[in-house]
Amino acid sequence: EVQLVESGGGLVQAGGSLRLSCAVSGFTFDDYAIGWFRQAPGKEREWVSCISSREGNTNYADSVKGRFAISVDNAKNTMYLQINSLKPEDTAVYYCVAGIDYYCSGYGRDYGYWGQGTQVTVSS
Numbered sequence: 001e002v003q004l005v006e007s008g009g010g011l012v013q014a015g016g017s018l019r020l021s022c023a024v025s026g027f028t029f030d031d032y033a034i035g036w037f038r039q040a041p042g043k044e045r046e047w048v049s050c051i052s053s054r055e056g057n058t059n060y061a062d063s064v065k066g067r068f069a070i071s072v073d074n075a076k077n078t079m080y081l082q083i084n085s086l087k088p089e090d091t092a093v094y095y096c097v098a099g100i101d102y103y104c105s106g107y108g109r110d111y112g113y114w115g116q117g118t119q120v121t122v123s124s
Contacts (some may be wrong), residue, residue, distance in 0.1 A: 002113045004096050008120030011049065011082045012086055016122075020081040022096030024114055029053060029072050029079070033099035036070065036081050037105035037108060038092035038120075047106040048094070054102050058108040061106070064090075 008020040020036070035050030049060045049070040057068055069082040079096060097111035105111070 002098060004098060004113055004115035006115040006118040008094050008114075009094060009122045010121045011123065012078045014040070014086060014088055014122055014124050016086050017082070017084045018086065019122070020094055020096075020118060021081065022079045022081075024077050024079065024098065025097075027098060027113075028077075029074055029100075031098075032113075033102055033104050033111075034079050035099075035104065035111070037093055037096050037097060037111075039117075040092040043088060043092075045107070045108055046092075048083065048101075050104040050106070051079075052102060052104040053099075057104060059104050059106070083120070086120075088122045088124045091120060091122050093119050105118075 003025045006022045033052050036048040039045040067085045072079045094118045096115045098113040100112040
């Protein structure tokens with residue numbers, strides 16, 4: 001059974017940093033593309049970042065490029081999202097995802113597995 005469990009969210013001041021973690025089970029990072037989405041109150045879900053499982057290529061939404069960094073630790077079966085220079089508009093529930101294929105995608109429909117989400121709140 002595939003499971004993804006996020007942690008690391010919280011309340012932080014603008015300009016601060018957080019590292020989100022996603023512990024995975026039931027698959028390896030060689031099997032699926034993985035990534036992060038977020039959803040702010042009253043807004044549509046937004047793709048944030050992803051890693052393709054074969055080449056290990058990383059991709060980022062323009063809104064987070066240069067501030068966010070996605071990574072994996074194969075030994076710990078954990079993926080991370082390092083978030084720096086936080087802005088109030090980064091406030092959202094962040095979800096880690098795993099795809100049903102190996103390629104990196106910005107579409108939620110391409111990911112068959114979702115975590116429960118972790119709240120990130122950025123105060124101004």
